[in-house]
Amino acid sequence: MKLEGQCLCGKVHVTIPKIAEEITVCHCHMCQKFFGGPFMSLAGVLPEKFTISGEEQIQRFMSSEWAERGSCKKCGSSLFYHSLADNEYYFPAGLFDELDQAKLTEEIFYDQKPAFFHYKEATEKLTEEDFLQKLFTDS
Numbered sequence: 001m002k003l004e005g006q007c008l009c010g011k012v013h014v015t016i017p018k019i020a021e022e023i024t025v026c027h028c029h030m031c032q033k034f035f036g037g038p039f040m041s042l043a044g045v046l047p048e049k050f051t052i053s054g055e056e057q058i059q060r061f062m063s064s065e066w067a068e069r070g071s072c073k074k075c076g077s078s079l080f081y082h083s084l085a086d087n088e089y090y091f092p093a094g095l096f097d098e099l100d101q102a103k104l105t106e107e108i109f110y111d112q113k114p115a116f117f118h119y120k121e122a123t124e125k126l127t128e129e130d131f132l133q134k135l136f137t138d139s
């Protein structure tokens with residue numbers, strides 16, 4: 001489906017013409033800091049598969065050697081996780097309003113999830129070790 005989203009102040013707009021309505025949650029410590037909780041992420045998209053307006057409003061932070069994270073300079077909204085190796089952008093579900101039909105399918109870095117909550121959805125749960133192993137097996 002087509003998704004259109006924006007940050008809290010409305011200066012940064014994201015349009016994704018076509019994307020699967022599947023959500024992966026990342027529980028890693030860095031995502032918890034950056035997003036203020038678990039990162040409910042859409043599938044990764046390459047830059048030619050979406051448009052983002054308000055580039056001058058975007059602050060980019062290198063959170064590791066392999067990824068940067070974007071946020072709005074004005075309102076501070078978290079905008080994306082950008083994986084540098086494959087150039088894919090992962091947008092948080094919260095930017096978009098049209099995700100009523102979306103399904104939560106996977107939780108990664110499950111071993112870093114805080115103990116005080118659990119999702120009731122039946123998801124595939126991967127620890128950091130499982131996830132890294134899957135990455136290497138897939139490629």
Ligand SMILES: [Zn+2]
Nearest residue numbers: 007009072075
């Ligand atoms: Zn903003």
Ligand SMILES: [Zn+2]
Nearest residue numbers: 026027028031
């Ligand atoms: Zn994470």
